Amino acid sequence: LAKTTQPISMDSYEGQEVNITCSHNNIATNDYITWYQQFPSQGPRFIIQGYKTKVTNEVASLFIPADRKSSTLSLPRVSLSDTAVYYCLVGDIRGGSYIPTFGRGTSLIVHP
């Protein structure tokens, strides 16, 4: 079963870079790693997705080592509005269908 492990919480300050690592030892060979951000009482919002090496978009970078057993979400220069829960998502293939599995998430608090 695909399972993810993340730190439960992290604290940072405005302007700093934040790196959140997720371990997914049993990731399937063809599975992608996706990160989401969630604010209270809202649906998750897509941040970034990758398969291997490094992916960068306008809001974050995602680093995935060669063995793909972990991934690190990097948020450059966080602001107060980045205070949220961050989830990494991998999946299982069951009966030919993709079954997404969310971990417990990391609660990031950004301080002034």
Added chain:
Amino acid sequence: GAVVSQHPSRVICKSGTSVKIECRSLDFQATTMFWYRQFPKQSLMLMATSNEGSKATYEQGVEKDKFLINHASLTLSTLTVTSAHPEDSSFYICSASSRGGSSYNEQFFGPGTRLTVL
């Protein structure tokens, strides 16, 4: 693009009544929709996966007769909580994907529906 809506955003009902939640993909065709439940301070728990035109696949421990899912078109899925009880009070979130069972499966999430059963 890739917008998913849910309706209603919030519902309060009496115990024993049924509640229907709609999930719509507004600008793309969703071959697969997922329904999640999230309790306070907890992660999202997948309840079921629904593919357009076929029966939903429920996760272990989720009663299919209590949580009725219909995915009648490529843009609409509904979740009906039948005979709701206070323990069904939760935040229900749907997501939609145009890629179905592919491993490259970006999900687009709805804003969620807060259900409170009195």
